Amino acid sequence: MKRKKVKIYYGNLFLLIGFVLILVICVIFLFKRLNLNNSDSKKESDTNNYKEVESHLLELGYNEKEAEVIVDNMSESDIMEMDKKYDKLSEYVTKKYFHIENMDRYLSLDKEYDIEEVIMRVNTNIDKPFYTDIxxxxxxxxxxxxxxxxxxxxxxxxxxxxxxxxxxxxxxxxxxxxxxxxxxxxxxxxxxxxxxxxxxxxxxxxxxxxxxxxxxxxxxxxxxxxxxxxxxxxxxxxxxxxxxxxxxxxxxxxxxxxxxxxxxxxxxxxxxxxxxxxxxxxxxxxxxxxxxxxxxxxxxxxxxxxxxxxxxxxxxxxx
Ligand SMILES: [Zn+2]
Missing domain, CATH: 3.30.1380.10 (Muramoyl-pentapeptide Carboxypeptidase; domain 2)
Incomplete structure (x- = not known):
């Protein structure tokens, strides 16, 4: 009587372990798949941003190696931030008398004048009050x-x-x-x-x-x-x-x-x-x-x- 009981007990236990194992494997598999998808799309958008920034850097006169170093050292938020700026920058870089050092000042006048006028006003300093930064x-x-x-x-x-x-x-x-x-x-x-x-x-x-x-x-x-x-x-x-x-x-x-x-x-x-x-x-x-x-x-x-x-x-x- 005693022995039978033990046999039944062991049989159930194996079944239970088998079931749990299958469940765990399924969960791990699902989780991995989900995660993989996520990081894949993230990687893809990162690569696009990086590539875009890199091409702008090339336009600005950096060589490929320099552009690579700059991009490698930028956080994702930096990239996103510059990407926003570059929306305008790509218009500005093609203009005569453009200077990257003045970019923030150009942007502050961007809505008021056309680009040529913005560049002229900033380069001549008149975006600042007279007798400042003498x-x-x-x-x-x-x-x-x-x-x-x-x-x-x-x-x-x-x-x-x-x-x-x-x-x-x-x-x-x-x-x-x-x-x-x-x-x-x-x-x-x-x-x-x-x-x-x-x-x-x-x-x-x-x-x-x-x-x-x-x-x-x-x-x-x-x-x-x-x-x-x-x-x-x-x-x-x-x-x-x-x-x-x-x-x-x-x-x-x-x-x-x-x-x-x-x-x-x-x-x-x-x-x-x-x-x-x-x-x-x-x-x-x-x-x-x-x-x-x-x-x-x-x-x-x-x-x-x-x-x-x-x-x-x-x-x-x-x-
Ligand atoms: Zn005079």
């Missing part, structure tokens, strides 16, 4: 020096080759020679013009600016005058021209101004502060202010009807 000018004696509200001349900078144009007004030699010819040729048409304000020292500009602030307040002063170090007059390459000693917008309606508009570039001069580009130059319209940049640059600026800032982006690599 750079010290390293090469002040360069004839193509850019002086504006983002680029400042050193307090001590005085050009070494200042000569008199007329009436105690000075410019650098090359600019002065061309200015004299320009004035003479304008006068030979029967019109009158005179040099009104040429080279100005840092300290004199400081006085001028402070005078403006006292008289009209900071805001008006910033629109009409330059802070010391930010005036082109300190370069010895700028001249204010006048008929009767006054400097105001009415000069823009005179035949002298028309003649200068047609001819100044032939002497290497440009109208620096144009009427429709105040947002870019940071200065009010100044029909009397002429800047020497040499005939080659002046001709391009005249033909393309652009500001000096735009010229610097397009031809001098400013960004």
């Amino acid at each position: 750079k010290k000018i390293e090469d002040p004696s360069n004839l193509l020096v850019l002086v504006n509200k983002y680029n400042k001349l050193d307090e001590d900078y005085v050009p070494e080759d200042l000569v008199e144009v007329e009436n105690g007004k000075y410019m650098r030699r090359e600019a002065a020679e061309e200015m004299k010819s320009m004035i003479n040729d304008l006068k030979s048409t029967g019109l009158y013009i005179q040099a009104q304000s040429g080279y100005r020292s840092y300290s004199y500009q400081e006085e001028l600016y402070e005078g403006y602030v006292e008289k009209n307040g900071q805001k008006a002063a910033d629109a009409e005058s330059a802070k010391a170090g930010h005036s082109e007059h300190q370069t010895g390459l700028a001249m204010d021209l006048s008929i009767d000693g006054t400097l105001d917008e009415s000069f823009g309606d005179t035949p002298q101004f028309d003649w200068l508009s047609d001819n100044a570039y032939k002497y290497g001069y440009i109208l620096r502060y144009k009427k429709d580009k105040v947002y870019m130059t940071g200065y009010a319209y100044e029909p009397w202010h002429y800047r020497y940049v040499g005939v080659e640059a002046a001709t391009i600026i005249h033909n393309e009807d652009i500001t000096y800032e735009e010229y610097c982006v397009k031809y001098l690599g400013l960004y």
Whole structure:
């Protein structure tokens, strides 16, 4: 009796173990299959993202090895993040004057302007308020020096080759020679013009600016005058021209101004502060202010009807 009972017990136990074993195998198999599917699709989407990023990196000038290293070191969230950016980046990289360093700033203006305009605005810095992130000018004696509200001349900078144009007004030699010819040729048409304000020292500009602030307040002063170090007059390459000693917008309606508009570039001069580009130059319209940049640059600026800032982006690599 006792033995029979044990036999039955063992028989059931084997059946139970067999059943459990089959169940476990089934569960493991199912689980594995599910998992495999998951990681397969994940791998696939990863590979696509990586590939896309890699091809953009190649477009940006990285070689294959570099692109591989960069991509290998990026987390998935990095990849997704860049992928979003690259939606726009692929449009931007094909544009002239694009610089990857400025990408975040481009994107912040992206909805407001078309891409070319965005790049120009950012590269010329005007997405930032005037007088912010001011750079010290390293090469002040360069004839193509850019002086504006983002680029400042050193307090001590005085050009070494200042000569008199007329009436105690000075410019650098090359600019002065061309200015004299320009004035003479304008006068030979029967019109009158005179040099009104040429080279100005840092300290004199400081006085001028402070005078403006006292008289009209900071805001008006910033629109009409330059802070010391930010005036082109300190370069010895700028001249204010006048008929009767006054400097105001009415000069823009005179035949002298028309003649200068047609001819100044032939002497290497440009109208620096144009009427429709105040947002870019940071200065009010100044029909009397002429800047020497040499005939080659002046001709391009005249033909393309652009500001000096735009010229610097397009031809001098400013960004
Ligand atoms: Zn001026």
